Amino acid sequence: MNAQSDRDELRSAAKIDLAAVELDYEGFRALAANPNLSPHEKIGFPDTYREGFEPAILADICAKLPALTEAEGLTVVDIGPGCAALPRMIVDLCRDRRHRLVLVDSPEMLAQLPDVDGVTVKQPGLFPRNAAEVRAAAAAPVDALICYSVLHYIYVDSNLFDFVDATVGLLAAGGRALVGDIPNVSKRRRFFATETGQAFHRRFTGSSEPYRVDWGEPSPGKIDDGVLSGLMQRAQGAGCDAYLLPQPPGLPMANRRDDLLIVKP
Numbered sequence: 001m002n003a004q005s006d007r008d009e010l011r012s013a014a015k016i017d018l019a020a021v022e023l024d025y026e027g028f029r030a031l032a033a034n035p036n037l038s039p040h041e042k043i044g045f046p047d048t049y050r051e052g053f054e055p056a057i058l059a060d061i062c063a064k065l066p067a068l069t070e071a072e073g074l075t076v077v078d079i080g081p082g083c084a085a086l087p088r089m090i091v092d093l094c095r096d097r098r099h100r101l102v103l104v105d106s107p108e109m110l111a112q113l114p115d116v117d118g119v120t121v122k123q124p125g126l127f128p129r130n131a132a133e134v135r136a137a138a139a140a141p142v143d144a145l146i147c148y149s150v151l152h153y154i155y156v157d158s159n160l161f162d163f164v165d166a167t168v169g170l171l172a173a174g175g176r177a178l179v180g181d182i183p184n185v186s187k188r189r190r191f192f193a194t195e196t197g198q199a200f201h202r203r204f205t206g207s208s209e210p211y212r213v214d215w216g217e218p219s220p221g222k223i224d225d226g227v228l229s230g231l232m233q234r235a236q237g238a239g240c241d242a243y244l245l246p247q248p249p250g251l252p253m254a255n256r257r258d259d260l261l262i263v264k265p
């Protein structure tokens with residue numbers, strides 16, 4: 001199969017094995033246009049991975065970006081909001097707090113999100129390539145930037161140092177960027193090397209086969225501790241503080257994902 005026929009299948013198939021597809025920005029555009037998929041499936045998640053978890057995810061985002069609920073009239077950017085429940089909750093929060101919210105995703109994803117006068121601004125395109133347009137759409141330095149469950153896809157299409165440079169360049173003094181829900185293959189290995197991890201694997205697969213931890217093997221295309229340390233140092237070198245934070249244990253993939261918080265002093 002070539003890339004075009006893969007995309008055609010993502011755009012129209014009645015059922016897609018989301019665990020088996022390699023997604024990038026164009027793949028998500030195709031999923032977004034597929035009328036047979038639920039909103040969670042359009043953003044690459046089987047329903048069971050996300051359904052019902054969004055309030056806890058939003059609470060964690062607000063804990064790490066407290067200005068979202070403590071201040072009013074902020075400039076907020078959401079990179080890769082998708083089209084499921086989470087961005088709708090973020091739109092509601094921004095309307096309640098009178099924040100201006102710039103939503104950055106493909107035109108196909110953005111078309112499925114509400115337009116709220118005086119609140120939402122939709123900026124189509126692939127970030128960080130469209131960073132200049134995002135800056136113009138924001139029209140002010142950004143107080144809170146959310147990029148949740150997206151960095152591993154940006155890694156497929158772009159240079160992650162460009163992503164950090166563009167993100168830092170958008171932030172206001174005192175502004176924060178939460179790059180959340182990053183699959184970290186090193187953390188995944190550490191977890192599955194434990195008996196807790198092996199028991200989790202047995203429960204998830206229903207099989208007694210042990211999970212083989214691939215220590216020391218290359219992980220092309222995957223984010224690991226080294227990539228994350230590099231991104232933190234890049235942000236620090238550009239004058240920001242940077243922290244790697246855990247997710248609350250109740251979130252669906254907390255045992256193998258990390259959150260990166262960038263704070264401009």
Ligand SMILES: C[S@@+](CC[C@H](N)C(=O)[O-])C[C@H]1O[C@@H](n2cnc3c(N)ncnc32)[C@H](O)[C@@H]1O
Pocket residue numbers: 024025028029043044079080081082083084086087104105106109125126127128147148149150153154157
């Ligand atoms: C897994 S979904 C996450 C959606 C949402 N943030 C959430 O957690 O519910 C990834 C989203 O990022 C978008 N995306 C992927 N790469 C992107 C890029 N380089 N720039 C902007 N959006 C991107 C996809 O179109 C998709 O909507």
